[in-house]
């Protein structure tokens with residue numbers, strides 16, 4: 001491995017920010033009391049939980065901090081929302097084909113073992129939903145709609161605010177859950193001005209440590225607790241609070257809110273630079289997913305006719321961390337369900353690489369990747385058995401470029 | 416992250432023998448884009464049947480590249496005959512081992528080599544695709560599964576997936592895989608029980624079974640039984656005394672003696688009156 005690490009895998013996990021670390025440390029050896037205890041030593045700790053709750057509420061725009069329940073991770077938040085359904089007569093759920101496994105595997109479980117019927121909405125080539133189809137799928141017996149705000153692989157944003165409106169208009173009783181793990185801290189989230197009932201976030205995706213998450217549950221929303229135990233979290237989630245983690249999450253949430261503008265400007269500019277650079281340098285590169293509706297830190301690029309794991313291994317030797325939708329990188333043998341749902345051809349699915357930036361990414365790092373990546377791709381292109389196809393692809397791309405040039409589109413000439 | 420050996424890393428970082436050969440004497444191609452890996456190898460074979468050069472191109476992960484690179488290194492300088500005897504385990508061993516879930520990469524190497532060698536010998540290369548497809552997701556045939564289970568002594572469906580990918584998609588074929596696996600495992604253990612026994616041991620064993628479970632019964636009716644010979648799964652016996660001309664003796668032999676011996680030795684035992 002190289003000495004230098006260029007970390008472009010922030011949708012997988014992030015570096016814990018210093019503010020979060022500094023704030024959590026006292027709760028290990030100094031203020032280690034249990035916030036539920038009947039002595040001041042423990043009781044004082046409850047103040048810090050309260051503060052963290054407020055900080056998280058501000059990040060997601062909850063009207064009341066008590067609508068924020070702390071959990072152990074994003075996965076738990078999703079489980080809690082979906083498995084907490086209470087009405088035995090409503091057995092229909094709507095979700096999408098491109099959700100995270102923490103939603104898909106739960107709905108599949110309910111389908112298989114609890115008599116639920118689940119509608120899985122498909123996406124178009126850009127990774128976007130058809131809102132008409134969505135509207136049509138809502139029924140009287142629909143208990144829950146679970147839609148992600150931003151996709152972890154492509155960064156594509158779903159119009160969840162609008163969808164919640166559509167849903168409530170057609171069926172006011174339906175519950176609307178949003179997996180906002182990849183949206184929080186990247187784009188503005190203001191849940192109080194929406195019709196969203198529940199919304200899950202994860203700490204370690206927004207520079208808090210691993211092992212802490214939260215779920216927003218709008219006041220008046222009926223949900224059966226998933227983790228039974230003591231009266232913590234107002235009885236909605238038993239178990240002694242992960243105090244240090246929660247304090248860190250609060251701090252990270254506050255920082256994330258402060259950096260939202262930076263994310264939308266500087267981080268986005270770096271992402272765009274990386275993307276444009278790759279597309280102009282490598283003829284077999286193509287972007288997966290809508291470039292219009294996307295979180296500012298993510299780009300998913302396929303390198304046709306070469307395989308993703310191999311690209312990652314070579315990048316890793318250069319200290320560059322990214323991830324891939326290739327089958328070879330996951331435990332199972334199927335490539336990314338997200339890219340498959342978008343109809344991305346096999347020639348491109350296996351060679352897909354996701355670069356996800358953060359506020360800690362620097363311009364120099366982007367330059368470094370742009371300098372190193374072409375050599376890696378050229379080397380791997382040479383190994384591919386699909387030389388004929390690569391050659392054809394190159395010719396097509398070049399003539400398209402020449403055509404654009406001839407038509408006076410300046411963009412084609414800039415490198 | 417996979418745990419790749421240093422040798423695997425060395426081979427995917429700087430693979431040996433990448434490319435094509437002009438006018439090759441043999442070409443082998445396996446895998447497909449849809450499955451996520453493909454391998455093409457080219458061989459140069461001289462008139463003495465020695466592989467003088469080998470090159471490859473592959474679409475696949477780190478261990479696929481390493482397996483192909485290792486394969487070419489291993490066969491250059493070998494005779495076609497020697498190359499034919501190469502197994503996927505040899506490729507994995509050459510690399511100091513592969514992660515379990517990546518064993519299919521070594522199998523792919525072996526298959527590409529087989530395809531190339533049979534094209535060299537002028538055999539129809541479609542042979543590989545023939546046979547019932549068990550796993551639709553990855554196009555894996557029954558023949559291939561049986562072969563891989565046998566050669567690598569596999570014991571679980573999960574291992575079959577690791578070695579052939581079959582079962583790694585929708586999972587629909589897992590029932591079939593289990594059936595094939597059980598059959599192969601049964602064959603294997605039958606082979607095991609009998610093979611190590613010498614002829615004398617076999618005779619002793621059969622004799623003791625006859626003595627303990629059969630003779631006593633027959634003697635009750637004034638008859639007896641004697642072991643004459645054993646030949647593979649055929650056991651020749653002599654019936655004596657009042658059994659000899661008893662019209663039901665054949666029935667006695669078939670139903671009773673055979674059942675007893677089958678229960679104690681193996682399902683395919685055949686009893687014959689000498």
Ligand code: FES
Nearest residue numbers: 550551552584585
């Ligand atoms: S048929 Fe074998 S995994 Fe789908």
